[in-house]
Amino acid sequence: MSTTAATVGTLADEHHHGPQAGLMRWLFTTNHKDIGTLYLLFSLLMFLVGGAMALVVRLELMHPGLQYVEPQFFNSMTTMHALIMIFGVVMPGAVGLANWMIPMMIGAPDMALPRLNNWSFWILPFAFSLLLLTLLLPGGGPAGGWTMYPPLMLQTQDAFPFVIFAVHLMGLSSVMGAINIIATIFNMRAPGMTFMKLPLFVWTWIITAFLLIAAMPVLAGAVTMLLTDRYFGTSFFNAAGGGDPVLFQHVFWFFGHPEVYILILPAFGIISQVIPTFSRKPLFGYTSMVYATAAIAFLSFFVWAHHMFTVGMPLTGELFFMYATMSIAVPTGVKIFNWIATMWRGSLTFETPMLFAVAFVVLFSIGGFSGLMLGITPADFQYHDTYFVVAHFHYVLVPGSIFALMAGAYLWLPKWTGHMYNETLGKLHFWLSFIFINVLFFPQHFLGLAGMPRRIPDYAVRFAEFNFISSLGAFAFGLSQLIFVYLVIQCVRGGQRATDQVWEGAEGLEWTLPSPPPYHSFTTAPVVR
Amino acid sequence: MLILIGMAVPATRVLIAMESTGNPDMQIKVTGYQWKWRYDYLDEGFGFFSSLAADSNEARQLRSGISPHTVPNYLLEVDEPLVVPVGKKIRFLTTASDVIHSWWVPALGWKRDAIPGFINSSWARIDEPGVYRGQCAELCGRDHAFMPIVLRAVEEQEYRDWVVQMQQKQQDSASEANQTFSLDELMARGEQVYTTNCSACHQAGGQGIPGAFPALAGSAIATGALQEHARKVLYGKAGTAMAAFGVQLSAAELAAVITYERNAWGNDQQLAEAAERMGQPADIAVQLAQGVP
Numbered sequence: 001m002s003t004t005a006a007t008v009g010t011l012a013d014e015h016h017h018g019p020q021a022g023l024m025r026w027l028f029t030t031n032h033k034d035i036g037t038l039y040l041l042f043s044l045l046m047f048l049v050g051g052a053m054a055l056v057v058r059l060e061l062m063h064p065g066l067q068y069v070e071p072q073f074f075n076s077m078t079t080m081h082a083l084i085m086i087f088g089v090v091m092p093g094a095v096g097l098a099n100w101m102i103p104m105m106i107g108a109p110d111m112a113l114p115r116l117n118n119w120s121f122w123i124l125p126f127a128f129s130l131l132l133l134t135l136l137l138p139g140g141g142p143a144g145g146w147t148m149y150p151p152l153m154l155q156t157q158d159a160f161p162f163v164i165f166a167v168h169l170m171g172l173s174s175v176m177g178a179i180n181i182i183a184t185i186f187n188m189r190a191p192g193m194t195f196m197k198l199p200l201f202v203w204t205w206i207i208t209a210f211l212l213i214a215a216m217p218v219l220a221g222a223v224t225m226l227l228t229d230r231y232f233g234t235s236f237f238n239a240a241g242g243g244d245p246v247l248f249q250h251v252f253w254f255f256g257h258p259e260v261y262i263l264i265l266p267a268f269g270i271i272s273q274v275i276p277t278f279s280r281k282p283l284f285g286y287t288s289m290v291y292a293t294a295a296i297a298f299l300s301f302f303v304w305a306h307h308m309f310t311v312g313m314p315l316t317g318e319l320f321f322m323y324a325t326m327s328i329a330v331p332t333g334v335k336i337f338n339w340i341a342t343m344w345r346g347s348l349t350f351e352t353p354m355l356f357a358v359a360f361v362v363l364f365s366i367g368g369f370s371g372l373m374l375g376i377t378p379a380d381f382q383y384h385d386t387y388f389v390v391a392h393f394h395y396v397l398v399p400g401s402i403f404a405l406m407a408g409a410y411l412w413l414p415k416w417t418g419h420m421y422n423e424t425l426g427k428l429h430f431w432l433s434f435i436f437i438n439v440l441f442f443p444q445h446f447l448g449l450a451g452m453p454r455r456i457p458d459y460a461v462r463f464a465e466f467n468f469i470s471s472l473g474a475f476a477f478g479l480s481q482l483i484f485v486y487l488v489i490q491c492v493r494g495g496q497r498a499t500d501q502v503w504e505g506a507e508g509l510e511w512t513l514p515s516p517p518p519y520h521s522f523t524t525a526p527v528v529r
Numbered sequence: 530m531l532i533l534i535g536m537a538v539p540a541t542r543v544l545i546a547m548e549s550t551g552n553p554d555m556q557i558k559v560t561g562y563q564w565k566w567r568y569d570y571l572d573e574g575f576g577f578f579s580s581l582a583a584d585s586n587e588a589r590q591l592r593s594g595i596s597p598h599t600v601p602n603y604l605l606e607v608d609e610p611l612v613v614p615v616g617k618k619i620r621f622l623t624t625a626s627d628v629i630h631s632w633w634v635p636a637l638g639w640k641r642d643a644i645p646g647f648i649n650s651s652w653a654r655i656d657e658p659g660v661y662r663g664q665c666a667e668l669c670g671r672d673h674a675f676m677p678i679v680l681r682a683v684e685e686q687e688y689r690d691w692v693v694q695m696q697q698k699q700q701d702s703a704s705e706a707n708q709t710f711s712l713d714e715l716m717a718r719g720e721q722v723y724t725t726n727c728s729a730c731h732q733a734g735g736q737g738i739p740g741a742f743p744a745l746a747g748s749a750i751a752t753g754a755l756q757e758h759a760r761k762v763l764y765g766k767a768g769t770a771m772a773a774f775g776v777q778l779s780a781a782e783l784a785a786v787i788t789y790e791r792n793a794w795g796n797d798q799q800l801a802e803a804a805e806r807m808g809q810p811a812d813i814a815v816q817l818a819q820g821v822p
């Protein structure tokens with residue numbers, strides 16, 4: 001260990017090239033922090049766009065009857081909202097955090113493949129412009145749901161090829177990002193930073209990156225088959241031509257279920273950084289956390305059919321997928337237990353990141369329980385495609401993934417900008433978000449149980465009250481997010497200077513760098529003992 | 530872990546019972562269409578379509594000005610409900626003709642996808658007479674929200690009477706195929722047929738929805754040769770939302786709706802020279818008998 005310290009110590013930090021000036025800095029940047037910032041800003045922008053679409057949906061659903069939009073436009077709002085939130089917000093948000101934090105956490109100067117990094121970001125604005133512009137085409141945007149099931153998806157008008165191409169671009173971007181992350185972690189760790197010393201955020205990203213590489217090409221294949229069915233006369237999914245519409249669902253969910261974990265594993269990683277920091281204790285059961293994450297990722301490839309129990313599968317298939325689904329509760333339970341055990345008898349303080357993290361643990365567990373209910377096949381026959389499912393996946397995605405991204409942003413904002421954010425505003429943002437997310441999504445459980453199908457623009461009057469409450473929650477939640485936008489701008493522009501360590505309980509290499517850190521994080525590799 | 534096993538055991542038992550669709554007392558084939566259901570009573574030899582009730586349909590139009598609260602069973606009422614006897618094990622065979630739908634009556638405790646080219650089977654036995662309501666549960670396009678299910682469970686005797694009545698109706702409509710109707714009769718009937726079957730896409734005023742559904746008012750096809758027009762309606766257009774109505778409607782209904790399209794919205798003023806103004810059921814029957822164009 002001491003010999004490595006000597007050799008790396010001789011590399012002096014001589015040439016100081018900082019960022020280029022102006023727009024070119026952002027267009028051509030190969031710097032992990034600049035690209036991380038781009039990813040995060042893009043994610044925030046898309047969060048507002050996708051959120052506005054969700055508000056169109058909730059506005060129409062506020063009262064029974066059609067008041068504002070045509071059903072077809074409503075359908076394209078739900079479809080686009082999902083595509084944008086998944087591929088434009090949660091994934092780029094998590095990649096942005098990875099870009100910023102992984103090199104600093106493992107003691108590297110930058111990402112391993114900086115040009116690829118630039119490219120994988122700059123594909124995204126094109127992909128999403130393409131997707132959004134389909135709204136202007138004759139026939140409107142895609143309206144067959146983000147799951148794109150044929151034959152309905154094949155009825156999409158002129159938007160069809162553009163949507164497929166946009167999905168290809170998004171997939172390409174995330175696979176390139178994943179390759180970069182794996183290359184970085186495997187090759188650029190500082191001396192002494194063994195795998196079992198990696199911060200949990202890094203671990204969850206290794207596993208997520210492998211999931212991405214395995215899953216995204218499957219999606220690309222599925223949508224390409226849609227494309228050839230439409231334009232080249234193949235009949236992969238056309239029963240009249242000897243194909244099988246259910247085949248698409250199998251292929252799609254073989255991608256789709258791992259995708260769920262692509263969205264949540266980095267969130268687990270963030271929470272595993274935040275909770276120890278504000279409990280002033282190391283993470284409880286580090287090793288079991290790593291194995292639990294790997295187990296979840298592995299199992300995620302064997303449960304896809306629980307998204308499609310109602311298509312009519314053989315009994316043995318239904319039983320297999322039910323048992324496999326229930327077994328995921330075990331590693332997930334391990335994680336929740338470890339987070340609670342970390343807090344147990346810690347000296348806890350509740351700054352904004354910690355508030356979001358605690359809310360994550362509680363609300364994600366609610367989403368986990370409703371997920372377990374859905375995993376039970378005979379129960380799913382009733383709950384499938386209802387608002388119960390809508391409530392379930394929003395509980396794991398909004399107070400799950402989004403709250404975790406928020407927790408991460410609050411945790412690391414002082415490190416990135418060198419300024420403390422406004423804690424009062426942060427807390428206000430948290431409490432409003434926490435209250436209204438529940439007002440928004442909790443009543444949707446009851447709507448589902450009462451028999452309201454999902455993806456409908458209008459409903460029977462018996463569903464009116466809960467829909468009204470849910471819509472109120474949606475508008476309040478949406479508006480509360482503007483506090484965050486304001487807070488970020490304020491924090492970038494100035495504020496109380498942040499120390500290097502920022503938080504009293506913060507541990508890890510990233511907190512040894514100044515706040516804000518130098519342009520090339522570690523030009524001299526630190527030594528980890 | 531123990532809790533999970535404690536959940537898995539009863540779940541397995543229930544699932545096995547739910548999938549035991551053997552030995553039914555009767556079978557009903559349920560077919561999803563954009564956007565209505567068809568029920569075929571396989572043992573009794575008749576079938577019918579079931580679409581959203583007219584008052585709900587009127588109220589659900591964008592900014593209709595009609596409050597849903599004033600419409601009885603808003604969006605959960607149909608023109609022709611499914612009727613079944615109580616106490617019988619009924620096997621439901623679900624399939625679809627265009628895109629995937631899902632047949633769901635919450636009170637039965639399950640839903641089953643209706644998939645084109647596939648037949649799924651499920652079963653139910655209803656013990657309490659009454660009206661049970663449900664909806665399509667799988668996104669199936671623009672009017673996914675507007676294809677409800679109404680299931681009326683009645684005592685055996687009432688069910689028998691109803692079956693006889695439906696069989697009679699079916700015969701009546703078959704015999705219509707040989708009758709000749711006046712323009713007024715065809716127009717009146719055609720407007721009804723149009724409203725239930727076509728207006729969801731082509732709109733009540735025939736103006737269509739630009740980019741998605743072509744206008745029929747002033748359309749070259751609706752004002753051109755009768756045979757060409759009829760061909761479009763009978764066989765639809767593969768790969769689009771325009772279904773083959775030749776298999777959905779009776780010859781008389783087809784003649785009526787085609788005649789209606791040729792004369793409504795000022796189309797009668799624009800009819801091509803020498804183009805027929807109206808069609809009769811017999812013309813349609815001949816064209817259908819000739820088979821795929």
Ligand SMILES: [Cu+2]
Pocket residue numbers: 561562564629630631665666667668669673676
């Ligand atoms: Cu449907």
